[in-house]
């Protein structure tokens with residue numbers, strides 16, 4: 128993949144910058160404190176016209192919501208991350224459903240299973256995951272799933288619960304194995320590509336994405352984590368979604384603008400509430 132010069136993030140092919148969405152970032156994290164206006168402006172310069180900032184502890188929901196209320200391009204999701212499931216109070220579907228009434232509340236999560244560092248809390252994580260699924264079902268909003276080293280349990284629970292009642296879902300920062308990718312796609316879910324897809328060792332992952340249907344792919348940064356090349360090891364930020372989009376375009380053998388447009392259509396289908404909010408705003412301006 129070509130290395131852009133001096134912090135350049137915008138794509139080179141095409142006269143205009145194709146609009147894209149960072150479907151998963153954490154703008155309330157202290158990494159961005161005092162700099163959020165610049166971070167969001169740089170994102171806009173790179174074509175990232177929309178971001179979803181994700182809550183990792185329900186107790187932080189007011190701060191996450193405040194970012195979305197202050198910045199027009201930002202939407203938000205709320206839930207409790209699996210790595211915090213054991214130390215935070217258990218969420219309830221009623222709680223999530225009530226919070227979801229906010230016009231910029233666009234998704235449920237992040238929730239999921241992470242057995243990499245926190246396998247000892249597997250039972251609590253699973254209980255919390257099922258609560259988030261119930262909230263996704265009730266609200267019709269997409270569930271945002273974090274999965275690490277838990278492929279079998281993840282596929283089993285998502286499938287079991289889907290049988291009990293349908294819901295929509297994105298496997299955020301997808302970096303699990305073939306079987307979980309297949310299970311998720313079979314359920315009609317989406318896979319979100321992060322900077323990990325550009326790491327040299329991610330050969331299997333690139334294969335999984337290249338084999339997936341284009342109409343199920345989203346892109347994200349997971350900022351401040353996981354900066355893609357050429358920024359690897361530094362703080363990540365939403366502007367770098369453009370790097371991931373470029374990797375995706377290469378994988379699918381498409382011009383940048385075409386891949387970008389496909390991920391936009393996918394985002395608007397899944398995160399329908401964010402799309403509705405944007406359309407209403409456009410209508411008001413016209």
Ligand SMILES: [Zn+2]
Nearest residue numbers: 237273299300
């Ligand atoms: Zn995550």
Ligand SMILES: [Zn+2]
Nearest residue numbers: 151181237349
């Ligand atoms: Zn995250």
